[in-house]
Amino acid sequence: MPELPEVxxxxxxxxxxxxxxxxxxxxxxxSKLRWDINKNIPDVVKNKNIQNxxxxxxxxxxxxxxxxxxxxLGMTGIIKFIGQMDLNSIxxxxxxxxxxxxxTILRYNDVRKFGSIHWVKNLKDHFLIKNLGPEPLSQEFxxxxxxxxxxxxxxxxxxxxxxxxxxxxxxxxxxxxxLFLSSIRPHRKCKYVTLKQCDELAKSIKFVLKKSIKSxxxxxxxxxxLDGTPGxxxxxxxxxxxxxxxxxxxxxxxxxxxxxxxxxxICQK
DNA sequence: CAGAGCTCCTGAATGC
DNA sequence: TGCATTCAGGAGCTCT
Numbered sequence: 001m002p003e004l005p006e007v008x009x010x011x012x013x014x015x016x017x018x019x020x021x022x023x024x025x026x027x028x029x030x031s032k033l034r035w036d037i038n039k040n041i042p043d044v045v046k047n048k049n050i051q052n053x054x055x056x057x058x059x060x061x062x063x064x065x066x067x068x069x070x071x072x073l074g075m076t077g078i079i080k081f082i083g084q085m086d087l088n089s090i091x092x093x094x095x096x097x098x099x100x101x102x103x104t105i106l107r108y109n110d111v112r113k114f115g116s117i118h119w120v121k122n123l124k125d126h127f128l129i130k131n132l133g134p135e136p137l138s139q140e141f142x143x144x145x146x147x148x149x150x151x152x153x154x155x156x157x158x159x160x161x162x163x164x165x166x167x168x169x170x171x172x173x174x175x176x177x178x179l180f181l182s183s184i185r186p187h188r189k190c191k192y193v194t195l196k197q198c199d200e201l202a203k204s205i206k207f208v209l210k211k212s213i214k215s216x217x218x219x220x221x222x223x224x225x226l227d228g229t230p231g232x233x234x235x236x237x238x239x240x241x242x243x244x245x246x247x248x249x250x251x252x253x254x255x256x257x258x259x260x261x262x263x264x265x266i267c268q269k
Numbered sequence: 270c271a272g273a274g275c276t277c278c279t280g281a282a283t284g285c
Numbered sequence: 286t287g288c289a290t291t292c293a294g295g296a297g298c299t300c301t
Contacts, residue, residue, distance in 0.1 A: 002295095034277070034297085058295080075294055076279085093279090112278045114295060127297090155272060164296075172294065257273070259294070 002073040004058060004136070004169030005212035010079055011055045014106065017081070018050045018062070022101040030095045034074060034116045037096060041119050045069065045098075057132050057168030067121045070128060074114025082107045133167045136205050141167055143199030150198060153190035156256050160190050161205065170205060173240045174212070176262050178204040180239040185268045186261040187254065239263060 002010070026045050031037040045064060052063040060079075062069040073079075082097075082105050091109060096117065098106045108117070120126045134140040149166050150157070160166055162175050170178070179186050182200035184193065193201070242251045245264035254261050 034295090072295085074278095074296090110278095111280075112294085114278070153271080159272080162295090258275085260292090 002058065002075075002077065003171035003174055003212075004055075004209055005216045007055050007058050007060060007073065007169075008213050009216035010073070011053055011060055014079060015053050017104050018053050018100070018106075020050065021104070022047060022049050023064070024099045024101045027097045027099070028095070029090055029097070030093075033095060033110060033113050034072075035118070037117055038119055041069075041117070044119055056129065057135070057164055058171075059128065061123065067119060068123045070116075070118040070120060070123070070126065071108075072116045072128070074110060074112065074116065076111040077115035078109045080107055080109065081105065131165045133163070133165050136167050136169050136209055141202060141206075143195060143202045146198040146202050147193075147195045150190035150193050155190055156187045157184060157190050157193050157201070158186035158256050158259075158261055161201070162259075167205070169209065172259050172261075173237065174205070174208050176240040177208045177238055180263065180268060181207065183268050185265075186256055186263050188269075 023045050024047075026042040028037050028039070028042065031039070044067070048064040048066070050062055050064060052061075054061050054063075058072060060071040060073070062071070071077075071079075084103070084105075086107075087105070093109050093111045093113075095108050095110055095115075097108070100106075108115070116128075118126065118128065123129055134145070146161075146167075149160060153160065158175050158179060161170050161178065162172065176186065178201060181204035182197060184197055184201060239245065239251060239262045242262060245251050245267055247264065247266055249264050249266045251262050252265055254263075
């Protein structure tokens with residue numbers, strides 16, 4: 001499931017092939033995603049140059065001459081390079097293709113249809129972008145920032161760090177891992193989390209994300225050479241999906257806002 | 270406003 | 286073997 005590191009990996013993987021290239025055509029095979037793909041996109045992006053490709057939170061942003069494409073991978077979205085020969089075999093879950101003038105073809109596949117693509121003139125005002133919190137790897141995001149957001153809040157700390165309006169890019173897995181590393185229980189109420197703990201938590205979030213980006217980088221090669229095989233990096237997770245903590249205690253799994261939340265009742269307070 | 274729960278979707282895993 | 290049920294999860298939306 002794509003969280004920030006996976007999106008970063010994808011952006012890195014497609015950056016070289018797309019930057020400064022021109023879109024030849026955009027083909028919609030199946031417009032049904034989280035939001036229906038706007039039928040105007042093929043016309044609007046035709047012959048446009050891709051000036052820049054970058055990540056904002058979990059969104060992939062393609063900056064074109066006069067607007068932006070905002071791509072979200074949802075849960076199961078995959079962008080792969082395909083060859084001319086693959087054009088004949090359109091899979092059940094293939095949704096759209098971007099054909100560049102130089103014959104490079106990108107195809108978007110999404111089994112669960114939680115992903116999306118939007119065309120927008122003004123990025124900052126778009127509803128998916130305008131309320132996003134700071135990037136977790138930025139200086140702005142630190143213990144003090146977190147502590148301020150925690151004040152007077154009754155919700156669980158795990159909900160807070162997964163809230164994209166507070167900080168972007170932290171999904172369920174990394175939230176669990178970061179809380180484990182900073183010895184805080186996922187259901188601890190925000191208002192009871194101390195500044196010291198917020199410090200630890202902010203550091204842990206940066207740590208797990210950086211580590212994953214690094215190991216995501218190793219799948220970058222696979223991503224390209226294997227021609228689209230999903231490059232989910234396999235990282236050793238300390239707590240998510242584990243049965244037993246490194247301390248020997250049984251790992252607990254509770255539901256928070258419908259999400260599986262793994263923690264160790266001994267190591268986390 | 271804050272926060273909990275619902276919802277979209279499909280395939281894998283589990284139950285009888 | 287096979288049908289039915291449960292679950293996973295990003296995040297906007299609805300309701301309290």
